[in-house]
Amino acid sequence: MILKEKTALVTGGSRGIGRAIAIALADEGANVAFTFKSAIEAAEKVKGEIESRGRKALAIQSDAKDINGAQQVVDRVVKELQRIDILVNNAGITKDTLLMRMSEQDWDDVLDTNLKSAFNFSKAVCRPMMSQREGKIINISSISGVIGNAGQVNYSSAKAGMIGMTKSLAKELASRNIQVNAIAPGFVDTDMTVKLTPQQREALLSIIPMKRTAKPEEIANVVVFLASPASSYMTGQVLCVDGGIVM
Numbered sequence: 446m447i448l449k450e451k452t453a454l455v456t457g458g459s460r461g462i463g464r465a466i467a468i469a470l471a472d473e474g475a476n477v478a479f480t481f482k483s484a485i486e487a488a489e490k491v492k493g494e495i496e497s498r499g500r501k502a503l504a505i506q507s508d509a510k511d512i513n514g515a516q517q518v519v520d521r522v523v524k525e526l527q528r529i530d531i532l533v534n535n536a537g538i539t540k541d542t543l544l545m546r547m548s549e550q551d552w553d554d555v556l557d558t559n560l561k562s563a564f565n566f567s568k569a570v571c572r573p574m575m576s577q578r579e580g581k582i583i584n585i586s587s588i589s590g591v592i593g594n595a596g597q598v599n600y601s602s603a604k605a606g607m608i609g610m611t612k613s614l615a616k617e618l619a620s621r622n623i624q625v626n627a628i629a630p631g632f633v634d635t636d637m638t639v640k641l642t643p644q645q646r647e648a649l650l651s652i653i654p655m656k657r658t659a660k661p662e663e664i665a666n667v668v669v670f671l672a673s674p675a676s677s678y679m680t681g682q683v684l685c686v687d688g689g690i691v692m
């Protein structure tokens with residue numbers, strides 16, 4: 446168990462990739478706190494799955510867009526689980542449509558949920574990580590932020606923003622022994638992608654060299670690597686986990 450006695454905080458841990466990350470970190474020995482927005486039942490289930498592995502778990506309902514809420518979440522994690530070694534900025538949404546039809550609300554919601562949330566939580570963990578003299582921040586971006594995607598001007602802007610944030614914050618915190626890296630997943634089977642039509646799915650598979658979508662666990666495995674001592678000399682990097690789309 447490579448994360449024994451570590452404490453992790455995952456935003457958006459009730460479903461999909463965040464759930465898989467929370468469980469994978471617990472499998473490696475970490476105590477795990479996670480946030481969610483509204484899926485109380487799903488969150489309780491994930492909490493139980495973490496506890497069944499013999500780890501401490503906190504499921505905290507908190508809107509990641511809210512900066513005061515993020516500070517309260519971090520304060521609670523430090524109080525109840527004593528420390529915070531790993532932050533995974535995973536909470537995210539899509540509101541896809543062409544720019545011509547995109548409302549200001551669609552833009553704001555997606556930017557605030559995907560990008561501002563990462564600012565909120567990264568800012569809140571800086572102090573505890575600095576006083577511990579170590580930490581790992583892992584941002585879940587997207588290949589949409591690397592290569593763009595029609596219909597996702599809001600989402601790809603947010604995800605590209607996360608990549609810029611990863612690199613700048615990595616430079617700010619490197620001397621404090623805090624590493625900041627990002628993962629850019631391709632297409633992962635979660636509630637976020639289930640809405641794709643068969644035609645969209647077909648078109649998508651045609652651009653994936655590995656000819657399949659990912660399971661959430663295949664993203665979580667890379668989070669475990671970045672959270673572990675195995676990535677001790679990496680910071681400011683973006684790992685594309687996408688079946689070969691970006692190369």
Ligand SMILES: NC(=O)c1ccc[n+]([C@@H]2O[C@H](COP(=O)([O-])OP(=O)(O)OC[C@H]3O[C@@H](n4cnc5c(N)ncnc54)[C@H](OP(=O)(O)O)[C@@H]3O)[C@@H](O)[C@H]2O)c1
Pocket residue numbers: 456457458459460461462463480481482483484485487507508509510534535536537538558559585586587588629630631632633634635636637638
């Ligand atoms: N699926 C993909 O193909 C894919 C590809 C690239 C990147 N990603 C990124 O991976 C991350 C996870 O995506 P996913 O596919 O696992 O999505 P998902 O299945 O829709 O799950 C989203 C998670 O984020 C939480 N969340 C949403 N808005 C929130 C808010 N305002 N405050 C707090 N939590 C919030 C949800 O909480 P509730 O359950 O309470 O709603 C849920 O736990 C996102 O950042 C996404 O952009 C996904």
